[in-house]
Each structure stands twice: as C-alpha cells, then as structure tokens.
Amino acid sequence: MQLSTRKVLDRAFSLIGILAIGAMALALIVILAPIFKRGLGAYVFRATIEHRRLLLEHYNRGNRAGVESELAQVRLARQPVYDAAAKCRQEIAAMRGRQKRTLTKELRDFDAKLARLLGPAPGQPTPVLMRLQYGCSRWDQAQEALHDILKMEKWEYPVAADGTPLEGYKVFAPRREVFAGTSLEPVFEYLETHAKEMLRPRATFYWGFLTDESKDAHFFGGIWPEVLGTFYLTLGAMMFAIPIGVVSAVYLVEYGRQGRLISLIRTCISTLAGVPSIVFGLFGLAFFINTLRLSDSKSVLVGSLTLSLLILPTVIRASEEALRAVPRTYKEAALSLGAGKWRTILTVLLPAAMPGIITGIIISMGRAAGETAPIIFTAAVSVGQPLKLLEVFSEPTPALSWNIYNLCTEHEAVDRIRHVQYGMVLTLVLLVLVLNAAAILLRARIAKKLKG
Amino acid sequence: MQTATLNSPSGPESAPVVAPPGVQNRAVDPVRLEGGRQAGAPSPPRNHVTAENFSVFYGDHEAVRKVSLAIPEAKVTAIIGPSGCGKSTFLRAINRMNDLIPSCRTEGQLVFDGQHIYSRQIDAVALRQRIGMVFQKPNPFPKSIFDNIAYGPRLQGRRKSELPDVVEESLTKAALWSEVKDRLDQNALGLSGGQQQRLCLARALAVNPEILLMDEPTSALDPRSTAHIEDLIASLRGSYTIIIVTHNMQQAARVSDRTAFMYEGDLVEFGPTSKLFTKPKQKQTEDYITGRFG
Numbered sequence: 001m002q003l004s005t006r007k008v009l010d011r012a013f014s015l016i017g018i019l020a021i022g023a024m025a026l027a028l029i030v031i032l033a034p035i036f037k038r039g040l041g042a043y044v045f046r047a048t049i050e051h052r053r054l055l056l057e058h059y060n061r062g063n064r065a066g067v068e069s070e071l072a073q074v075r076l077a078r079q080p081v082y083d084a085a086a087k088c089r090q091e092i093a094a095m096r097g098r099q100k101r102t103l104t105k106e107l108r109d110f111d112a113k114l115a116r117l118l119g120p121a122p123g124q125p126t127p128v129l130m131r132l133q134y135g136c137s138r139w140d141q142a143q144e145a146l147h148d149i150l151k152m153e154k155w156e157y158p159v160a161a162d163g164t165p166l167e168g169y170k171v172f173a174p175r176r177e178v179f180a181g182t183s184l185e186p187v188f189e190y191l192e193t194h195a196k197e198m199l200r201p202r203a204t205f206y207w208g209f210l211t212d213e214s215k216d217a218h219f220f221g222g223i224w225p226e227v228l229g230t231f232y233l234t235l236g237a238m239m240f241a242i243p244i245g246v247v248s249a250v251y252l253v254e255y256g257r258q259g260r261l262i263s264l265i266r267t268c269i270s271t272l273a274g275v276p277s278i279v280f281g282l283f284g285l286a287f288f289i290n291t292l293r294l295s296d297s298k299s300v301l302v303g304s305l306t307l308s309l310l311i312l313p314t315v316i317r318a319s320e321e322a323l324r325a326v327p328r329t330y331k332e333a334a335l336s337l338g339a340g341k342w343r344t345i346l347t348v349l350l351p352a353a354m355p356g357i358i359t360g361i362i363i364s365m366g367r368a369a370g371e372t373a374p375i376i377f378t379a380a381v382s383v384g385q386p387l388k389l390l391e392v393f394s395e396p397t398p399a400l401s402w403n404i405y406n407l408c409t410e411h412e413a414v415d416r417i418r419h420v421q422y423g424m425v426l427t428l429v430l431l432v433l434v435l436n437a438a439a440i441l442l443r444a445r446i447a448k449k450l451k452g
Numbered sequence: 453m454q455t456a457t458l459n460s461p462s463g464p465e466s467a468p469v470v471a472p473p474g475v476q477n478r479a480v481d482p483v484r485l486e487g488g489r490q491a492g493a494p495s496p497p498r499n500h501v502t503a504e505n506f507s508v509f510y511g512d513h514e515a516v517r518k519v520s521l522a523i524p525e526a527k528v529t530a531i532i533g534p535s536g537c538g539k540s541t542f543l544r545a546i547n548r549m550n551d552l553i554p555s556c557r558t559e560g561q562l563v564f565d566g567q568h569i570y571s572r573q574i575d576a577v578a579l580r581q582r583i584g585m586v587f588q589k590p591n592p593f594p595k596s597i598f599d600n601i602a603y604g605p606r607l608q609g610r611r612k613s614e615l616p617d618v619v620e621e622s623l624t625k626a627a628l629w630s631e632v633k634d635r636l637d638q639n640a641l642g643l644s645g646g647q648q649q650r651l652c653l654a655r656a657l658a659v660n661p662e663i664l665l666m667d668e669p670t671s672a673l674d675p676r677s678t679a680h681i682e683d684l685i686a687s688l689r690g691s692y693t694i695i696i697v698t699h700n701m702q703q704a705a706r707v708s709d710r711t712a713f714m715y716e717g718d719l720v721e722f723g724p725t726s727k728l729f730t731k732p733k734q735k736q737t738e739d740y741i742t743g744r745f746g
Contacts, residue, residue: 257554258554330591332591333587333593333655336585336656338581338604338607338608343607348593351595450594450639451641
C-alpha cells in the first residue's frame, strides 16, 4: 500500500473516531442538560407561604413565629377576595332564572379554582385529601392556577362567508366578563396585582426534597423513601454480587482446571450477561419468592438478590480479566516465600487485581441502581415509607428507577408533579455519579498505592 | 516455632515433614544466622541437595534428562549452559516451582536433607520456606518495602514486634538497609532495578531459608548492580547453600565454588569451578566456555 493511501486511511480513522466521540458528547449534553435544568427545579424554586406552612405543620421545620406573622399578613391580603365572593353570593341569591343558574355554577367554579390557588377558604371544613388542604406551594404552579382563574377556555367556531362551519379553536377569555356587574368583577384585577402578597413567593433551596418523605402520593414533600430504597437495593446487590463474583473469578482463574468445562462455564456467564433484565425479574419472583419463600411478597432482600444475579456476569468477567492481568511473577514470588495457594491469592493476587475488580464493580453499580425491570416483580412498590435497616428482609420499597416510570404512567395528576419526576431523574443520575465517583477515587487510591 | 516453620500456614494441606536434628528450631537459632555452622565444620561439606537420574518432563518433552549431581552445603554452585538447556527447569524443580505448570512431571530422585522433594509426604509450601528463590526479573510485590520483607516472616507466624528487627537484619544482609531505612513505608516498585533485586534477595533471606536458588539474578541489571549482587553472593557464601543459574560464564567463574554445565537437558560436566573453567574434561564444555557455541 502506498504511503499516501496509508496516511489518508489513518486520517479517516481518527476523523471518524473524533466524530463519534463528539456525537456522543453532544447527545449526552442534549439529554442531560434538560434533566439537570428541570430536575434542579425540584430542589431550587420559588416557594410560597403554603410551602412554608406545610413544612411547619407536617415536617415541623421552619420558623414558627415568622410563618405565623406571614400568615397573618397573607390572610389580610386574601380577605378582600373572600369578602367580595361572599357579597357576590348574596347578589346571586337575589337573582332569578337563567342568570342565577349560570352565575351560581360559575361562582362554584371560581371558588374551586381559588381554593386550588390559595387553599380552602376560611370557615370551610378541612378537606380530607392533603392536596386540597393547601394552596399552591410552588410559585410556577401558582402562576398557572392564577392564569386559570383570570382566563377561561372558550372554543370559537368561526363560520365562513358562505355559511360553512370552520374548524374550531381555543381562546382564552377573561373570566371577569362573566361576573360583569357583580361585586366579584374588581376581584380579578386585585388577584392579578396582589398575587404576590397573597402567596409571598420566595426563592428557596428545598434540600428536604432529598430527605423528606412524600405526602399525599408525591403532591408534597420529597423522595427519601425512593432514594433510600435505591440505596438499599444497590448496596444489597453489591453485597451479594461482589463476594460471589470475585470468588467465582478466583476459581475460574486459579483453581479451575482449564479445559472444556471451564470454557463452557465462561460461555454460560457471557450468555447470562445478555439475558433481558425482565427475565431476571420473573426468575426472581419465581425462584426467590415462590419457590424459596424468602419473603411473603416483594422485599428488598429478594430485589437485591435478583439484581445481584443480573450484575454477577459483569463482576465475574471484570474480576477474571483483572486477576489474569496480575503478573505471574507476583505469584511466583509469593509461592517461593512459602505462601500457600489461597494465601497467595488473598495477600498478593487480589490486592494487585483490585483496581480492575473495582472497575467492574463501578460499571455494575450504575446498572444495579438504574435497573427497573428486575425489581418490578421482586421489590418495588409505588408509595412507601422509608425502610429501617432490618425491614429490608421482609418489606418492599419504592425505588427511584421504578417510581420515575410509575409516576408518569399511573399517577392521577401527573401534570402537577412533573417537578418531582424530573427531580427523581436528576437524583438518580447524581446518586449513580456519586457512587461511581467514590469507587473511582477508591480505585485511584489503590492503584497509586500499587504503583508506588 | 517448629510447626510455624515446617507446616503450611494453610493447615489442612500440610503434611508432617520430619526435619533432621540439625535444623530443628532453626527459625530461632541465632547461631545459624551468624554462620556459626561453618565454624566448627572442618570436615568436608555434606551434600545438601542430591539428584539421581533426575528428569523433568513438560508433556512429552524431557527438559532435564537423568541428571545426577550432589550440591554441597554452604557453597555456591553455578549452573551454566546455553538457553533452553534445562538449567532453569532443574533449578525450579528444587523448590517445586514447576508445580505451577500443569503438564510438568518428574522422574528419578531429588533429595534434600534426606527427604525426597517429590515424595507425597512433602508439603511444597513448607519446602519453599526452606528453599528460597530469587528470580530473573526483580519481582517485588506492589507493597511497601517493609511489607515486602515482612511477607515471609508473617507467613511463618512471626510476632508483629519481631518484624522490624527481621526486616532490618534482612535488608542489612542484602546491603540495602542504608539506602532504604528512611523510606520503608514507600512502595517497593519505586526502587531502581538493582535495588529491587537486592530487595528480592532480602525478602528471600527474611524467611531464613537453608538454600537460596538464583535464576539468572543479574540478567536484567546493569553492570554496577550486577557487581553489587555478586558481592552479596560472596558475602552469603558459608551461611547458605546457593545455587545460581547464569548465562554469564565470567559470573559463574567469579562467584561459584562448583559449576555444572548443562547442554540440551544433559548434565555434561560438574566439578570445582576452577577446574571446569581451566581444565574441562569434556570437549563440549571446552567448546562452550571458549565461546565456540552457545
């Protein structure tokens, strides 16, 4: 081959490589940037007085005196609205016929929308559902609710010049017009101009999103049970997979008679790595719960075991490669000093192979934390309490990966908890990153110690 | 101490090895460390390792062919010969390092201290504590200098409080103490090649072996480090039985008392070094040492 051809080929290869890496980085940014931006919204947002009241009443956090004085001011700001509504109600009572019926319905609608924005009106009985007991706790949601009050959706069906009806379209008409002439009419302007006094939004870093339990199916509060569940499941899977995986790798490399049986086992392990994860989930259900009866129903223990089976091939293969890469001379040196086989493995081979083994662990840890399918049947529930350590043997747990999916498919008001979903995604990504960073640091430290 | 020396730390795989009276309690015998054994030994040295029609096979290939020789105690014995002549294989057979190779088997007799090295009763792990080895390429563990030296003594169950003394003593014997005494906790891989090899020597000495096998210990070193190692061998002569395999005939002539010349698995000639290099009996030996082949 000619020199020029070889040069062109070399260049083509490096160009393709750079392009591929660039495309990957771009895709990562395109995916991660919105997740970070919107997920951060679960932690950092403008919180209203309702949020602070909620924290005080349900989590016992915050400055009680401050919140109460704020509440007093807020009540003052809200009072004109309620007064006007009461007055309007009397006016409507005095009306007759169709106008009375229409306005009664419209006023009920207004009351409901106002309750969503500000919480139940004073004097009303406390609703049972917690989501109805408070107004909007986030300013972005409050603005939506306010818009909902100020404007009403209307469908316009224009008619063409020749009388054929055209396609309808949606318009927002000011709700004020409905109540024209009543005492409620000026309230709309008041609401628009005084919304901030009524809700007092304030930029807040809500760290409790990570450490609080959720209230009323994620309407309020944080995602601690999910985070803890993911943590338990991941660490549990590691606790089972690492010892079994490393010991298996030691057997395959050091003890197993290299022959047909060992290569068969190796093939099986590789095949296992390719089995769809949902199959592992079903296996976990069938074997650990139905056959072994490790727990009555789903539990963290069973979920961890299932996840550990899933990541076992990765751990074994990585440990095997790492053990194989340890120079033979280390082994010879240990043996020549009178170390037995297992002593050599324990004191020389495994320490020297540790960086490689940890690499395998890092890869599989991210996988275990993010896997959803294996835990659907074995460990995950939609809503739950944070588990105590001993409960992992018998209790199921919510987990980030499963709840991200579950919230968007099964939650009755998913549109109002988008921030929770994005927050969960961000937290999962960060959790995996933190776990990986810890493992990478550990590996670097060990590698440095080995290199001298 | 007896059990600690002779029994494998792994317990179940150990077989009872009966040590001859001379080497009982050697782990705590200070006289031996001083080389005191030679002081009262004017009689001709006894043979430490004896091979009789000893063969080593790799599969069907006979790498060492019916070798018979007797290696004297407390002397330096060199084995020379061209590459692939079986000298390393023979050396590694003495402390059963060839056990690592699955296809390897032996025939004939190899006797160490009155025991057959390849008998079933011998525990290879305990044997290797009595027959130390230094390899061709320096192979310190990726651990600290201290831990490298203390590795063997720890296996023998030496108490933690004894270790600093053992480490110092071994490093001093290997003429490395003054260079590393201030950085014992640093990784051994940070040492130069020559220092690493002396460290490996110190590590082998720390186990307090009777025999020291050296498999071309200077082939990876520069001339100055080589000279250093050769000086060490000279200083250890008398305290240990040393068997050194070398490519370098000048080295064999410099350091050894007796030399064996092997060629294609056969032991061609074995005798006092001075005689073998000046008046070889065999034509092959003469051809080799005069550089006609090999």
